[in-house]
Amino acid sequence: xxxxxxxxxxxxxxxxxxxxxxxxxxxxxxxxxxxxxxxxxxxxxxxxxxxxxxxxxxxxxxxxxxxxxxxxxxxxxxxxxxxxxxxxxxxxxxxxxxxxxxxxxxxxxxxxxxxxxxxxxxxxxxxxxxxxxxxxxxxxxxxxxxxxxxxxxxxxxxxxxxxxxxxxxxxxxxxxxxxxxxxxxxxxxxxxxxxxxxxxxxxxxxxxxxxxxxxxxxxxxxxxxxxxxxxxxxxxxxxxxxxxxxxxxxxxxxxxxxxxxxxxxxxxxxxxxxxxxxxxxxxxxxxx
Amino acid sequence: xxxxxxxxxxxxxxxxxxxxxxxxxxxxxxxxxxxxxxxxxxxxxxxxxxxxxxxxxxxxxxxxxxxxxxxxxxxxxxxxxxxxxxxxxxxxxxxxxxxxxxxxxxxxxxxxxxxxxxxxxxxxxxxxxxxxxxxxxxxxxxxxxxxxxxxxxxxxxxxxxxxxxxxxxxxxxxxxxxxxxxxxxxxxxxxxxxxxxxxxxxxxxxxxxxxxxxxxxxxxxxxxxxxxxxxxxxxxxxxxxxxxxxxxxxxxxxxxxxxxxxxxxxxxxxxxxxxxxxxxxxxxxxxxxxxxxxxxxxxxxxxxxxxxxxxxxxxxxxxxxxxxxxxxxxxxxx
Ligand SMILES: Nc1ncnc2c1ncn2[C@@H]1O[C@H](COP(=O)(O)OP(=O)(O)OP(=O)(O)O)[C@@H](O)[C@H]1O
Ligand SMILES: [Mg+2]
Numbered sequence: 001x002x003x004x005x006x007x008x009x010x011x012x013x014x015x016x017x018x019x020x021x022x023x024x025x026x027x028x029x030x031x032x033x034x035x036x037x038x039x040x041x042x043x044x045x046x047x048x049x050x051x052x053x054x055x056x057x058x059x060x061x062x063x064x065x066x067x068x069x070x071x072x073x074x075x076x077x078x079x080x081x082x083x084x085x086x087x088x089x090x091x092x093x094x095x096x097x098x099x100x101x102x103x104x105x106x107x108x109x110x111x112x113x114x115x116x117x118x119x120x121x122x123x124x125x126x127x128x129x130x131x132x133x134x135x136x137x138x139x140x141x142x143x144x145x146x147x148x149x150x151x152x153x154x155x156x157x158x159x160x161x162x163x164x165x166x167x168x169x170x171x172x173x174x175x176x177x178x179x180x181x182x183x184x185x186x187x188x189x190x191x192x193x194x195x196x197x198x199x200x201x202x203x204x205x206x207x208x209x210x211x212x213x214x215x216x217x218x219x220x221x222x223x224x225x226x227x228x229x230x231x232x233x234x235x236x237x238x239x240x241x242x243x244x245x246x247x248x249x250x251x252x253x254x255x256x257x258x259x260x261x262x263x264x265x266x267x268x269x270x271x272x273x274x275x276x277x278x279x280x281x282x283x284x285x286x287x288x
Numbered sequence: 289x290x291x292x293x294x295x296x297x298x299x300x301x302x303x304x305x306x307x308x309x310x311x312x313x314x315x316x317x318x319x320x321x322x323x324x325x326x327x328x329x330x331x332x333x334x335x336x337x338x339x340x341x342x343x344x345x346x347x348x349x350x351x352x353x354x355x356x357x358x359x360x361x362x363x364x365x366x367x368x369x370x371x372x373x374x375x376x377x378x379x380x381x382x383x384x385x386x387x388x389x390x391x392x393x394x395x396x397x398x399x400x401x402x403x404x405x406x407x408x409x410x411x412x413x414x415x416x417x418x419x420x421x422x423x424x425x426x427x428x429x430x431x432x433x434x435x436x437x438x439x440x441x442x443x444x445x446x447x448x449x450x451x452x453x454x455x456x457x458x459x460x461x462x463x464x465x466x467x468x469x470x471x472x473x474x475x476x477x478x479x480x481x482x483x484x485x486x487x488x489x490x491x492x493x494x495x496x497x498x499x500x501x502x503x504x505x506x507x508x509x510x511x512x513x514x515x516x517x518x519x520x521x522x523x524x525x526x527x528x529x530x531x532x533x534x535x536x537x538x539x540x541x542x543x544x545x546x547x548x549x550x551x552x553x554x555x556x557x558x559x560x561x562x563x564x565x566x567x568x569x570x571x572x573x574x575x576x577x578x579x580x581x582x583x584x585x586x587x588x589x590x591x592x593x594x595x596x597x598x599x600x601x602x603x604x605x606x607x608x609x610x611x612x613x614x615x616x617x618x619x620x621x622x
Contacts, residue, residue, distance in 0.1 A: 182373065184369045188369060188374075190340070190360050191339075191360045191361060192386050192390055193361035
């Protein structure tokens, strides 16, 4: 039992951390809210006073808003789908005993250590460049006209780049989960007459349920705010302007801090809506 | 039907030969128990029969048909694992239904068999629960239920009771024996608990390092162990072994006498020693006797009423007709 004394001591000890965390979260949040109700144009007159909900109305009614929401969701959904499906397959594959397992596992994990900016640049210049990229050479080798990836298939390209970065993460989590599967369960299913595909569907996949949920939730948090990959490739053109990118353009390119802040609040709302849906769909997997 | 025959079966893991060539026949309807010390290859042998491991050489036939290359599912055998291996995300009902679902048995028949199995195993109230919400004994019964509904040619059990507490073990032991009486299906049962082996088996197979030391009914093994290893392994407490001049008197290298075949008294007897520990079980008293000049330590099973204490000198009289004699190689001399 904590005594009165130790409890107050604990409070004093925790105070710095709590204050720091609160400041860390609250200051930016309050500033965002504060600016979102203001007409604030740093290069064109500075703080021009309160404007009520004007920024909010302008942000939603701008023709770029809904497409950006759709783009954001499409990228998040696409990347989740690719990483989960391929993550499960890779995890199953890497779990098989094979020669050079250690090295293969490290290689599979490697992309996760590459910074998003760098990996996007590598993809842009070395793979997707329509003149000198590897893909262009490949296409030419088969006699096809090279694809201008970032303009003709912009969404596919971005989804591909981001998936490549996140696949290791998904694979890693799913691999550890698959390793904890009791082999006797698989053997029991084998004796019960389940062919390999049924064993995968009835035993392995349900066992991975919780890990898949964790992958989906964690990735969603990060994917909702991807920025660097778009910044160094398409710069938001060709239909790749996500909500994050739109906010960036409002704040830095149009120098309209108030409007951008309102966008930031919408981003928070969007993230929460997505979170509620996700918890509805997959959250029950987390219960024991 | 479920006659299982192993013919010169061997198993190697890499260069280690776990099972040297081995022949064994298990008759239809028999309750056959594999016993042996840890690591002697009991589980491996069972898994070979199940088809979960491939034999390195030799043949396995089931009901006279060569099944060496048959995949596990097609052998018509059901296995109950030590860890139960229930499917954690399926309800008890779905767990039991799983093998029938895989076999494509129609729904009505599935339900009929599930209800029958649940009734026989006292699981009716738990059908909608998940395995995680059951006690150890209940899980064990679900695992058995899952095996029963397939109506297999033989059941394979790998130490099914080792995770249960002593009281539950006795209960489940009876239930499995009753199940065997009722179904009259071949059962192969792995254990290292020799009480389980003695009480349940029609036939005991004693293994040591993958080699069959003796096959026989529990009483055959008890009364006429083929060698010193079997003599020491079957029976509890363990048989006492005496070497040297005392054994020579009987014309043997080693003689063995079971603790229950020795009479004790405070006054006289051919052997004597000092009690180091006496364990009172109520019905019996186990006396551990030192300083006998015959063997390191001697165990005697005496009446529950005897009242010897630590340090008491006692006299022991063996029953001459049940002294087991072994030669220098440990083989029985008749
Ligand atoms: N997959 C494997 N690879 C290599 N050696 C193995 C493998 N499985 C078992 N062995 C070896 O085979 C021998 C027999 O193992 P097994 O599991 O059959 O023993 P057991 O009689 O069932 O023992 P226990 O009573 O402890 O369960 C052991 O020495 C073990 O180390
Ligand atoms: Mg074993």
